[in-house]
Amino acid sequence: MPGNLVPGEFLVDIDYERCRRCKRCVLNCGFGAFDFKDRTVADSSKCVACHRCVAFCPEDAITVTRNPLAFRENASWDVNLRKMIWKQAETSGIMLTGMGNDLPWLNVFDHLLIDACQVTNPSIDPLREPMELRTYLGKKPAKLKVGKDDGHYRLETPVAKNLKLDVPIMFSPMSYGAVSLNTHRALAIAAERLGTVMNTGEGGLHKELYPYGDHIIVQCASGRFGVHSEYLNAGVAVEIKIGQGAKPGIGGHLPGEKIGRDVSSTRMIPVGTDALSPAPHHDIYSIEDLRQLIYALKEASGYKPLSVKIATVHNVAAICSGIARAGADIIYLDGFRGGSGATPTVIRDHVGIPLEIALAVVDERLRQEGIRNEVSIIAAGGIRCAADVAKAIALGADAVAIGTAALIALGCRVCQKCYTGNCSWGICTQRPELTARLDPDWGAERLVNLVNSWAHELQEVLGALGVNAIESLRGNRERLRALGLDSTTMEILDVQPAGR
């Protein structure tokens, strides 16, 4: 019997008329799809379409195409379903994947349109007039009391520590261990230059990056990897990670292969052991317990702003009310399109709800309860462009976080093979010969360029809307219209249909 019934997904074709046998493709492929036997030969079954070979072939001799192998069409039995069954029949394993949900679920962002000014109120030209994007995250006082002495006005209301962002876009948590140190370096350098923050994810912070602490949120997840008092004081805010959009409700397993010397010393676990994150924090079984950990971390960090990250699930509004009441300063909502270095396919593709809907209901619930000022909301998990940023903010986000978009800026082709540790672009790998490929300064520059271009686009959108600060768009759903959404979804989003 054949050992493997699953045909390869891609075909690699080498044009031998062009190929000069320089072997760059052999050296560049992290997945070992090329070999050299008299001439360069490709094993298409190993190809993941990461395009590293194509990008580095000096003769343009390589083409990667989708395997055209025909399957009998069947609307119920998508080819991917058949392939999963073959793999599972062979191994009895849980299907593992990387990045975010890739099924064609309705994307609400793509059914929302932004307003603009015409005739009756003037739009603003952001190139020549001030356009404020600065954002503060954290508790805001319910009301302000201003006193006066010696003719000078003075704010009497105590204001809690807030996190200052020059742009309402931050980098989402991606742990060192999942991604390479050079990726963390690029994110930290870019965050500093942009006046925003990166987030350690749950794998601790490499000692070398401590100087960037003013632009880093340090995370404390259920595995408590690399969490100690110095770490908790190294960042500008602390985040409790409860859930992740790509894998709500489940823990994480960073395979032992990725725990080399440097990852080991940052996570503070021995080399080569699996880093297992329990599904829940075992000191949090209730909102009261969450409050307990929030204040344990505040006590240990000198009362820095504290964020709680959750995946968007069905009951997200009530959960967020609880998180706000538990004392969090920031709620980080990770939608069901959020990425991951490794997640079971069944969870990634079928668990959770869209970010857009979660944002709307959380913002609404917190307003109804009169506690919206107690927390800021970060929206993540499916932010792909400046339009998504504007729409998320109009739906109620204070800021957004980008993960996948940032990785794409660094060269990621979204091949979804992050869990293999073979990333040819040096991003999601710990193999030294691969990680060395990502130059942190080159990466940082690309990240800065990306965020700056989105910031300019945001300013254009704000100008078109006739407002001069991102604050004026925040939660302003009147400036959104829906096209092609059902009436219940529009009611939940509190957005009118286009034309009304």
Place this chain on the structure above:
Amino acid sequence: MRVISDMTERVKEREAGVKAITLDAKGVYYRDLNENIRELIDRGYQEIVLDGVNGQRYIGDGLDEKVTIVINGVPGNDLGAFMNGPTIIVNDNAQDVVGNTMNSGKIVVKGHAGDVIGYGMRGGRIFVTGDIGYRVGIHMKSFKDQVPVIVAGGRAGDFFGEYMAGGIMVLLGSGEGDSPLVGHYVGTGMHGGVIYIKGKVRDSQLGREVRLFPLEEEDRVLLEGLLEEFSQSTGTSARPVDPAEFIKLMPFSHRPYGNMYVY
């Protein structure tokens, strides 16, 4: 938040060179109490005695200094969370999550302690003379020369050593009543470290990831040392270790879920 002046401040004469102070913590809000402790440490006090403690949380939370805190009364949850150096002595019972994610230092509880003791603990010692609750030592891990140790004189609830990734746990099982020595799912998900239990445990009580191993001479030497330290710290009597009385549990894999996934 100047509470110190309201608290009875008595600087005691101790051996030369040790600055010690006693505070009356009765009715003091936890934030004020902990603020005071940090301030006293900044002022150079090496021993702080807290009288009348009744449920205040987070005592010793995140402290890096090698001071001694003596607690008379029952401290609240998260005692010594994220702690990195101090010694805390509780002359009473303690509540839940003692030594949460503790990095180094020592906590001695001369009574019982609650659930989730030593969660994610990476170094230091926790000694409890009495019983401990559920999920004690969960996800404890060792790193280089940091080997966390939990010793309890009494009995333990379910999920003892769940997800344990490193370190040493010893359960001595003394006490009255007929509650079992330890609950179910002992060492479930365990992928590092070692558990010693004085007494017998049924196979049905064990997690799938652990096996029984015979005690070697080096285990006896290790236990002798730990139990000597335990008895000195807790003021209980130490007896010579008879390996025949103990069982030793270790995981059979550092990667229990390595074959669970397909790509």
